[in-house]
Structures are given as structure tokens and as C-alpha cells.
Amino acid sequence: MKIIHSPRHLGHAGHVELTHGQIVPAFEKPERVAMIMKALGERRLGLFVEPTAHGLDPVRRVHDAAYVRFLATAWELWTASGRDNPALPSFWRAPGMRDIEPDYVDGKFGFFSFDGGCCIVPGTWDAVQAGADLALTGADLISAGERMAFALCRPPGHHAQQATMGGYCFVNNAAVAAQGLRDRGAARVAVLDVDYHHGNGTQSIFYDRADVLVCNIHSDPRQAYPYFLGYVDEIGAGAGEGFNANYPLPKGTDYAAWSVALEAACARIEAHAPDALVVSLGVDTFKGDPISAFQLDSPDYLRIGARIARLGKPTLFVMEGGYAVDAIGTNVANTLEGFLQ
Ligand code: SP5
Numbered sequence: 426m427k428i429i430h431s432p433r434h435l436g437h438a439g440h441v442e443l444t445h446g447q448i449v450p451a452f453e454k455p456e457r458v459a460m461i462m463k464a465l466g467e468r469r470l471g472l473f474v475e476p477t478a479h480g481l482d483p484v485r486r487v488h489d490a491a492y493v494r495f496l497a498t499a500w501e502l503w504t505a506s507g508r509d510n511p512a513l514p515s516f517w518r519a520p521g522m523r524d525i526e527p528d529y530v531d532g533k534f535g536f537f538s539f540d541g542g543c544c545i546v547p548g549t550w551d552a553v554q555a556g557a558d559l560a561l562t563g564a565d566l567i568s569a570g571e572r573m574a575f576a577l578c579r580p581p582g583h584h585a586q587q588a589t590m591g592g593y594c595f596v597n598n599a600a601v602a603a604q605g606l607r608d609r610g611a612a613r614v615a616v617l618d619v620d621y622h623h624g625n626g627t628q629s630i631f632y633d634r635a636d637v638l639v640c641n642i643h644s645d646p647r648q649a650y651p652y653f654l655g656y657v658d659e660i661g662a663g664a665g666e667g668f669n670a671n672y673p674l675p676k677g678t679d680y681a682a683w684s685v686a687l688e689a690a691c692a693r694i695e696a697h698a699p700d701a702l703v704v705s706l707g708v709d710t711f712k713g714d715p716i717s718a719f720q721l722d723s724p725d726y727l728r729i730g731a732r733i734a735r736l737g738k739p740t741l742f743v744m745e746g747g748y749a750v751d752a753i754g755t756n757v758a759n760t761l762e763g764f765l766q
């Protein structure tokens with residue numbers, strides 16, 4: 426297995442988030458990658474490789490050009506307004522308001538986001554671009570015939586929609602990879618999102634398409650972030666009707682109940698008969714996660730990996746959430762080892 430990584434994620438550091446009415450140090454921090462690299466290295470689970478550059482055209486296959494332009498210039502815009510502190514939005518558009526990109530920086534930050542979880546610092550855009558390159562390098566490897574690969578993306582991506590950042594996510598790495606696989610000749614692709622939080626971005630990007638099936642196992646939006654998407658009746662629209670599947674579960678869910686949803690998602694994926702599978706690998710389902718409320722234990726990730734392997738599809742794992750830094754390495758390594766065995 427190849428583990429695709431880049432030190433460029435380190436530029437996205439020293440940032441904050443708006444949580445519980447307070448500006449706090451971000452839960453999504455660089456140490457996460459260090460702990461994963463350490464565990465994967467100790468267990469000799471694969472070969473570490475760096476990504477090749479793919480440019481922004483493949484990013485614009487799933488994100489609006491105006492949004493990509495915003496991300497590329499956000500820090501510059503922020504400092505031009507006379508600030509040098511980490512950048513956060515504080516104003517948002519609500520239903521009924523105009524869909525017009527404002528000129529002023531605060532308007533742009535609100536226009537292109539849906540929460541206060543995406544802080545921008547000087548190195549953020551470079552880290553985000555590196556993440557997209559990791560995902561695309563993974564798509565290259567799978568298209569070239571590898572059975573599996575792991576794109577160790579940071580920041581994560583699955584909350585990023587066509588033109589909105591949120592939930593620590595700027596570019597939707599899994600969606601970029603899924604589209605990249607389509608563009609390299611896969612007729613059908615499936616995305617399996619096992620992060621604790623619903624992957625609203627990935628769902629939204631592929632919602633009206635039948636070529637990319639999106640399955641999400643996550644905490645019920647009535648109780649958990651991102652609150653406004655992830656219900657079971659979201660089945661896709663137009664040509665995509667029947668090609669989105671949501672498996673919301675209550676807070677406190679343990680592996681016994683979680684694995685029932687995994688079985689259902691796997692059955693749906695088998696019916697789709699994809700040429701390639703992208704797994705949005707969040708391990709914030711872990712019982713010790715500081716911002717989540719499922720009860721999975723470290724050995725459960727071995728079973729998750731093994732079950733995904735039984736689908737028998739060329740599989741690209743893309744890193745998403747997981748904030749229990751002490752356990753994140755073990756949980757990610759267990760998933761990948763479970764797949765490999
Ligand atoms: C990629 C990813 O996992 N993003 C997650 C973004 C979550 N942002 C909202 C966090 C809300 C935290 N509430 C915690 C309550 C626990 N006491």
C-alpha cells in the first residue's frame with residue numbers, strides 16, 4: 426500500500442475555531458498527521474510517497490471557479506483589510522437573501538462558508554492545495570491498478586460543498602478523487618463516508634448524478650453537526666435519484682449498531698458495481714473523540730477495514746476527521762491493516 430503524504434499540511438497551524446460561543450484553538454491540528462504517520466511507520470503498513478502536482482483544474486471539476494479564486498486570495502484579502510490575526514467569517518447568508526458575491530472581505534468570507542470552523546492562516550491555501558494533490562495522486566495510483574492507497578489529507582474535505590467551506594474543510598479531497606477516478610476512465614465510482622459527521626459536501630456535489638454513488642454513515646443531524654443535511658430521505662435528485670444513501674444513527678451508537686449500517690451501505694455499494702471506491706475515513710466515531718459521541722473502540726476499526734476489503738474494489742482511503750490525537754494513529758492503522766489482511 427502507498428501512503429501519500431506531504432509536509433505542506435504543516436502550514437495550516439496556529440488557527441482557531443468558533444465553538445460553543447467561544448474562539449478556541451482548533452481541534453483539527455497538525456499533530457493528527459504526525460500521530461498517523463508514526464503508527465503507520467511503526468507497523469510498516471506501507472510505503473510513504475509524496476504527491477505529484479495536478480494544478481487547480483481538477484479541483485474546479487467539483488468546486489465553483491469563484492470559490493477557488495476566493496480560497497486562493499482569502500489571506501491576502503484579509504490582511505489587505507488591515508488585520509493580521511487568523512481569519513474567520515462572522516456573517517452568513519440565510520434563505521431569502523441575495524446570492525451575490527460581495528466585494529468586501531467579510532462579505533466574501535460569509536458568502537463562501539457555512540460556519541466558523543474554517544479559519545484561514547498564511548499557510549492554509551498551500552496545505553489545501555497539497556491535500557488535493559494527495560487525493561489526485563491516490564486516484565492516479567488506483568487508476569494504474571493498485572488495490573488500495575491512502576491519501577493522508579489534512580485539512581479534511583468532506584464538509585466542503587461546491588462553493589462553501591465549513592467543518593474544517595476547504596477543498597473536498599474525496600470528491601476531487603472520485604471525479605478524478607471518473608476522468609481517468611472509471612464508469613462508476615462509489616464514495617463510502619464513515620466519518621462521525623455527515624459528509625454534506627460530498628453528498629451535495631454528486632447529488633444529481635448517477636455515476637457517483639454516495640453513502641454516508643453518521644450521527645443523526647437532528648442531534649449533531651452539520652445539522653442541516655444528512656436525513657434518510659435524501660436519496661438524490663433527477664438523474665441522481667437513488668444514488669445517495671444516508672444512514673443516520675443516534676448519539677451513543679456502538680459498533681454492534683454501527684456495523685448494521687455498514688452492512689446496508691456495503692450492500693448498496695455492491696449493487697452499484699463501482700469500478701473504484703473512495704472511503705472518506707474519519708475516525709471521530711471513536712469512543713474517546715473530544716467532539717463526537719459514538720462508542721467505537723480501537724479493535725472495531727480492524728473489522729471496518731476488513732469489511733470494506735470484502736467489497737473487492739480498488740479502494741482509495743482519504744483522511745477526514747478524528748480528534749482524539751492519542752488514538753488517531755492506532756485507529757487509522759487498524760482500519761488499513763484490517764483492509765490489507
Ligand atoms: C471533518 C470533520 O470531522 N469536521 C467536524 C466539524 C465539527 N464542527 C462542529 C463541532 C461541534 C462540537 N460540539 C461538541 C460537543 C461535545 N461536547
Ligand code: ZN
Binds near residue numbers: 620707745
Ligand atoms: Zn467528522
